[in-house]
Amino acid sequence: MGWDAIRIVRPLCGRAIAAVGMLALLAPAARPADEVEQELAWKARRFDRVVRQYHLRDGGLVAGAVRLPFEPDADEHDENGAYLTGAYLAALSFQFAATGEQAARDQAERCFRVLQKLVAVTGQPGLLARWCKRASAPSPGENDGWLKDDWHQAGEYRWLGNPSTDQYCGALFGLAIYHDLAAGEQVRPEVEALVGDMVGRILDAGMVITDADGKPTTWSDMSPQGLQEPMYALMALGFLRIAAEVTGRERFAREYERLLHEQDYARRALPVNRITSDWNYSDDVMAWEMLYHLLRLEQRPKEKAKLQVAAAKAWSLVEGQKRVLFDIVRSVTTADAALGRQAIRQLYLMPAEQVRVDHHRRSNPPADLNLRPPSWFQWVDDPYTSIVGWQYAGVDYLLAYWMARYHGLVAGP
Numbered sequence: 371m372g373w374d375a376i377r378i379v380r381p382l383c384g385r386a387i388a389a390v391g392m393l394a395l396l397a398p399a400a401r402p403a404d405e406v407e408q409e410l411a412w413k414a415r416r417f418d419r420v421v422r423q424y425h426l427r428d429g430g431l432v433a434g435a436v437r438l439p440f441e442p443d444a445d446e447h448d449e450n451g452a453y454l455t456g457a458y459l460a461a462l463s464f465q466f467a468a469t470g471e472q473a474a475r476d477q478a479e480r481c482f483r484v485l486q487k488l489v490a491v492t493g494q495p496g497l498l499a500r501w502c503k504r505a506s507a508p509s510p511g512e513n514d515g516w517l518k519d520d521w522h523q524a525g526e527y528r529w530l531g532n533p534s535t536d537q538y539c540g541a542l543f544g545l546a547i548y549h550d551l552a553a554g555e556q557v558r559p560e561v562e563a564l565v566g567d568m569v570g571r572i573l574d575a576g577m578v579i580t581d582a583d584g585k586p587t588t589w590s591d592m593s594p595q596g597l598q599e600p601m602y603a604l605m606a607l608g609f610l611r612i613a614a615e616v617t618g619r620e621r622f623a624r625e626y627e628r629l630l631h632e633q634d635y636a637r638r639a640l641p642v643n644r645i646t647s648d649w650n651y652s653d654d655v656m657a658w659e660m661l662y663h664l665l666r667l668e669q670r671p672k673e674k675a676k677l678q679v680a681a682a683k684a685w686s687l688v689e690g691q692k693r694v695l696f697d698i699v700r701s702v703t704t705a706d707a708a709l710g711r712q713a714i715r716q717l718y719l720m721p722a723e724q725v726r727v728d729h730h731r732r733s734n735p736p737a738d739l740n741l742r743p744p745s746w747f748q749w750v751d752d753p754y755t756s757i758v759g760w761q762y763a764g765v766d767y768l769l770a771y772w773m774a775r776y777h778g779l780v781a782g783p
Contacts (some may be wrong), residue, residue, distance in 0.1 A: 408783040413722045414771045417764030425763040429480030430455040435760040451501035453540030458765050460544040463552040464772035478552045491529045496571025502529035534589035535605050543659040546612045562617045569613035594633045601653040603639040608660025636676040640683045657684045658696045665703040692716050694770045702777045710779040724762035730755050
């Protein structure tokens with residue numbers, strides 16, 4: 371799956387490289403398809419090693435970013451731990467389905483067990499904690515941020531409440547893929563029970579996410595009368611359709627039909643113009659994760675046509691932005707092969723090193739090479755200078771790559 375070579379344009383005088391040529395120097399040359407596939411697969415393996423080495427806690431992806439130099443922290447928590455674990459669960463499930471690798475299936479089950487624990491630790495069926503950690507008392511960091519008042523003690527665990535549509539969306543997105551592609555026969559009934567409890571709790575509250583005190587959480591209202599954000603209509607449809615498919619329970623199918631037809635949720639799902647901030651596009655992520663399932667599961671022409679209208683409007687907000695996950699979902703659900711090729715090219719361009727450098731500091735003994743600042747010639751520079759910053763997990767790449775592999779947009783090496 372190669373792409374056209376980018377030619378270096380040189381002026382006729384031969385003394386300077388034209389600007390367009392200089393840009394071409396920074397772009398990848400044309401490569402044979404098998405080399406591209408090998409590069410993409412190598413990058414996936416590298417990100418997976420980074421995740422397993424630095425970002426997993428009890429099997430779940432708690433740390434979207436870790437401090438460098440890395441030091442394990444038993445008190446670490448992440449308000450998006452449930453969401454990130456769901457994304458990693460989906461990536462591993464696609465990986466198992468594409469390759470048959472037992473290691474991916476085993477890690478997927480560990481992720482599932484974490485999501486299972488994030489519900490069990492709350493003591494309320496279907497209530498999903500953002501994260502939990504083994505601690506008998508408050509620890510440093512809990513008193514910071516907008517969720518500082520949402521910690522709870524449950525025996526030897528502390529868990530973070532006030533879950534949002536994002537957390538439920540990420541978890542249910544991953545659970546549905548795991549159920550269909552990677553869960554073994556003995557585990558599948560447990561997946562069905564967990565999904566049924568999570569969506570059942572929301573449905574019992576009138577399509578609202580409620581916290582331990584029974585009150586709506588900050589970002590929670592998917593009800594017809596409240597619909598906190600237009601995008602939440604897609605969340606409601608997606609949650610119900612997933613639950614109906616995974617559990618086979620009629621109550622979820624009935625409510626899905628009611629919201630789709632009587633409440634016209636597909637039309638209400640999206641505004642004409644973007645309403646999220648310029649830096650946070652989480653609503654788009656939720657929309658495309660749910661659209662992936664909705665358009666995959668809904669095969670009735672009339673109902674699917676309604677969802678396709680919502681998908682087209684969602685696409686108008688993100689088209690051309692090179693956010694690969696959305697491009698892959700759009701390609702898969704519309705059979706747009708050209709868009710799929712563009713998405714794969716962007717994955718190829720994605721750097722294999724996801725480190726943000728905040729500053730440097732003196733190191734004694736000399737810093738390992740992976741912690742030294744980038745250099746024009748490493749052997750000239752000070753070996754006692756190390757990076758202080760953040761390393762990101764790369765689960766965004768893993769989810770996009772393994773989804774693309776599973777759906778045949780790119781072959782394996």
